[in-house]
Amino acid sequence: MKSEAIVQAEEVRATQRMKRNQAWQIVFIALFTSLLAFFVLIITMVELEGSKPKRDYQRLVNNLYQDSVHLKKQLGLEWLHVENTLSKGVRFTLDESDLAKQDLFAPARARVNPRYLPYINRFVLFLDELDLPTYGQRHQKLVNSILRPDEKFQVTIRVEGHTDASPLAKTALYRSNFELSTFRAYAIMSLLKLYTGLPDHFFAIAGYGSFRPVTNNPLEPANRRVEIYLVPQLVPVEEGP
Structure with missing residues (x-):
């Protein structure tokens, strides 16, 4: 049977070995973490450098x-709500x-309800003040960063139409809510085009029917709306005037 002194000595040595192992593990973890952070930094720098056009586009939108x-x-x-969506531009x-x-x-x-025409005219004044046809020239450095051969820069006015979820009657003027929402977008686009005097290629429309409600109840009138972006x-040069 081992004496008490021998047992205590073995416990001390075991404790020391455990501490040395723990110290080595801590050093290894710290070293591995530092290397991992270094590689993440390198990869991030490479990705950022490679996505400069994307960052410059986001700056243009901002x-x-x-x-x-x-x-x-x-x-x-x-009464005009303005939102930066980044991916889809600026929403109004x-x-x-x-x-x-x-x-x-x-x-x-x-x-369009005639009561809204004065507000649409005010929005047209807003667009005139922005001077969209020369916007790229005022930010030429950023535009040059994203521009590709055979393309030109422009700010497109995109109008998106929406409906509530009420089914259309068989005698309705439109065959579906998709068609109705598209005609709503077209109605607003036509007014903007008429009052701004901008060429056709500055405009785009889309209809989403009732699939993008803004209220919990998709039947509410607030869903009968348009959003302007x-x-x-960049568009092909041949599409321009």
């Missing part, structure tokens, strides 16, 4: 957003609760 917010305040357009929506106290569109109709983009 510049357009900042200019829009500043101009909105300057013109006193409190009309707050109907602050405007005519009526819906922009009647149920199953694409005709200003989208910095």
Whole structure:
């Protein structure tokens, strides 16, 4: 039988070995963490360097957003909501609760409520002040970073139409909510085109039917709406005038 002194000595040596092992593990973990952080940093730097056009595009969108917010305040357009979506450009929506106290569109109709025409005219003034045809020239350095051969830069005015989820009657003017939403987008686009005098290639439309409601109840009138986007983009040169 081992004496008590021998047992205590073995316990001390075992404790020392354990401490040495723990110290080595701590050093190994610290070294591995440092190497991992170094490689992550290198990879991140490479990715950032390789995505410069993407970052410059996002700067263009952000510049357009900042200019829009500043101009909105300057013109006193409190009813105009401005949002930077990054991927889709700058989104503009009309707050109907602050405007005519009526819906922009009647149920199953694409005709714009005449009470909204003064606000649309104010938005046209807003677009005129932004001077979209020369926007790329004012940010030429960023545009040059994303520009590719046989392409040109422009800010497209994209109008997206929406409906509520009410089914259309068989006698309705439109065959589906998709068609109705597209005609709503077209109605607003036509007014903007008429009042701004911009060429056709500055405009685009889309209809989403009732698939993108903004309220919990998709039947509510607030879903009968349009959203307007200003989208910095590259287009083929041959599509221009």
